[in-house]
Amino acid sequence: MILTVTLNAALDVTYRVPALVPGTTHRITEVAERAGGKGVNVARVLHTLGDPVVATGLVGGAGGARIRSLLADERVPEAFVPIAAESRRTVVVAEPNVATGLWEPGPIVTPDEWAAFLGHFADLVRDAQVAVFSGSLPPGVPVDAYRTLIEAARDAGAWTVLDSSGDPLQYGLRAGPDLVKPNAEELAGLVGRPLPRPADAVDAVRALAAGTVVAASFGPAGLLAVTEQVAWRAFLTDPVDGNPTGAGDACVAALAHGIVHDRPWPERLVDAVALSAAAVWAPVAGSVDLSDYRRLRRAVTIKEL
Numbered sequence: 001m002i003l004t005v006t007l008n009a010a011l012d013v014t015y016r017v018p019a020l021v022p023g024t025t026h027r028i029t030e031v032a033e034r035a036g037g038k039g040v041n042v043a044r045v046l047h048t049l050g051d052p053v054v055a056t057g058l059v060g061g062a063g064g065a066r067i068r069s070l071l072a073d074e075r076v077p078e079a080f081v082p083i084a085a086e087s088r089r090t091v092v093v094a095e096p097n098v099a100t101g102l103w104e105p106g107p108i109v110t111p112d113e114w115a116a117f118l119g120h121f122a123d124l125v126r127d128a129q130v131a132v133f134s135g136s137l138p139p140g141v142p143v144d145a146y147r148t149l150i151e152a153a154r155d156a157g158a159w160t161v162l163d164s165s166g167d168p169l170q171y172g173l174r175a176g177p178d179l180v181k182p183n184a185e186e187l188a189g190l191v192g193r194p195l196p197r198p199a200d201a202v203d204a205v206r207a208l209a210a211g212t213v214v215a216a217s218f219g220p221a222g223l224l225a226v227t228e229q230v231a232w233r234a235f236l237t238d239p240v241d242g243n244p245t246g247a248g249d250a251c252v253a254a255l256a257h258g259i260v261h262d263r264p265w266p267e268r269l270v271d272a273v274a275l276s277a278a279a280v281w282a283p284v285a286g287s288v289d290l291s292d293y294r295r296l297r298r299a300v301t302i303k304e305l
């Protein structure tokens, strides 16, 4: 199975309004709730693809219980570890063509809770072929958490995939994960200068981490992937219109799927571009329709550089 790790899980709440007017009161007619956090989104997409998956991480309070029950409704297997503090909510106020995000701070995790998670993770990862680490860290979790977890996963024989940002990403990279998926902004943070286009980034990406495959995502411009031997670009000539939130998570799901099914790299990248475009296209952020995915797969261009 594929184990996804979401340490800063969230209850995603979407309020739909015709127009958001600051300084006024809005009566919300439609509230949608979903289990959220980047690794949860990865698990959902993998579940849609039919891959055995388990979502783990930390959840707390009534929000945490709600996250678990929403995952159960979706039949996504989970093994979250409970903490005392309340999981955060990520609120999106959605107007027809604009979305405004209000992100609560993550719950404070105590040292004992973190130690309990490490023990739980060591047990779970023994059954995992791939461990995927996604997103930010809540307060109290050590900044090098991903480094510790990647080392534990590797010791247990699992492939490791990292998708984070800032210091947690920097520290995690030092453990030499098998694959890392920065977006353009995260890549700029890693190399210390902006690299907005895939063509500018090949040399910097190649120098980033020995032994780690880098799949850098550039929004509508697609993916640049660099292994020790080869570099590829995969993209759609006609990007799609829609909601890009969660496209990166669908991309990571496709890459983990490719590892488990031992697909050749070019096919993994074509799948990743098609599946993430299907996520942009889908009406609900981060969901995918498999028929869109199959259709888009035929439209992806892949080039060896």
Ligand SMILES: Nc1ncnc2c1ncn2[C@@H]1O[C@H](COP(=O)(O)OP(=O)(O)OP(=O)(O)O)[C@@H](O)[C@H]1O
Pocket: 182, 183, 184, 216, 217, 218, 219, 220, 221, 222, 223, 236, 238, 239, 240, 241, 242, 244, 245, 246, 247, 248, 249, 250, 251, 272, 273, 274, 276, 277, 280
């Ligand atoms: N408008 C689009 N049309 C087609 N594909 C897209 C579009 N936007 C993003 N993608 C696909 O999704 C992939 C990931 O997008 P992006 O680089 O925005 O990830 P991200 O910033 O990590 O996203 P996330 O918000 O999920 O973390 C891209 O490499 C591309 O293949």
Ligand SMILES: [Mg+2]
Pocket: 163, 183, 248, 249
């Ligand atoms: Mg991302």
